[in-house]
Amino acid sequence: MSDKKTFNPALYLVTDRDLSLGRSLDWVVEKAVKGGTTVVQLREKKLDTKAFIEEASHIKKILKSYDVPLLINDRVDVALAVGADGVHLGQKDMPYEMARRIMGKETIIGLSVESYEQAKEAGKLDLDYIAISPVYTTPTKEELTEELGLEGVRRITEICRHPSVGIGSIKAHNAGEVIQAGADGVAVVSGICSADDPEHAAKELRQAVDKARMHNA
């Protein structure tokens, strides 16, 4: 297995420029990484492809210096263009098998799982991780699905044995219970992007995750 595939899912940042309080993504990402973020997913739904590639290329340089992997949301083309470590696929994105064929074996490919049915299907795929979404309801997704809660995390991590991160309104105070319910890490959008101090927010989240993982072990 390559280093890429053995990434640590403990604290997974999903970027959102609209939730970053006018601060640059560079700044937010670097602060988040300094605070202990272990993997970054760049998510851009409005940028032109060229601008997305330029941004991804820039963020990749920052992350490389911290040895933190970069995943691209949805866009396999952008991931290939900048040599990202992988992609994160939603249920409306490219089907997994196509993405794997195009990206190759050595890249990280993750999938959002929003129901038990989807968890069952995801279990059949050679995914590197799943994102259990949403653990709690969140204002960052346009199409709200019902929250899965801790019971959902428990059931999904039983159905589907891939490494997993929970996502959806997770902050330091509730990160630990998500890990105790079975997730290997937490994915955070506004909890870091909208924090007054993203580095401090990341540090608190990471501590909560690490503490709960120790407790699980």
Next chain:
Amino acid sequence: MSDKKTFNPALYLVTDRDLSLGRSLDWVVEKAVKGGTTVVQLREKKLDTKAFIEEASHIKKILKSYDVPLLINDRVDVALAVGADGVHLGQKDMPYEMARRIMGKETIIGLSVESYEQAKEAGKLDLDYIAISPVYTTPTKEELTEELGLEGVRRITEICRHPSVGIGSIKAHNAGEVIQAGADGVAVVSGICSADDPEHAAKELRQAVDKARMHNA
């Protein structure tokens, strides 16, 4: 050279579902091809990736039976997923060199050229064709740039020796003059997608192009 690279740019359809008067893209595309369309560019700016791939895969099957190449607008990932014949890049899309590296030598890659400066730059690249845009102003582009006119087509085809299609408000009555000004073909959106009878519209356009090409030869 492969067959893919020797495509005929005479009549180039760019799809637009919003301009197709509620008729399915399948229907419009098949009619257009029956009327003499020689290449089809699938352009989707709003679809989710999965839906775009499903549509592209379906349109590819139709085109294959007529031996007409399929190009994908902007999205190298969609083109790779369905094995399209190539991509069409705008100035805000993936830079040409990256797209070529990812897509390989055998695929068709075209670029929109909207100024003399861009034509000069395009001339340095190993493109398969350029789209000179807009020859006349058109209601299908959100960001209108100044129309290049026939003098623009003349100058651009002198600056940049790649095969070229003119695009922008071209119909049967003015297609011939665009070819006489130096273009190898015409690209059409509403002239086919919004025609009462797309097959008839394509037939008239193709005749006008072929007549003018004979005149040039």
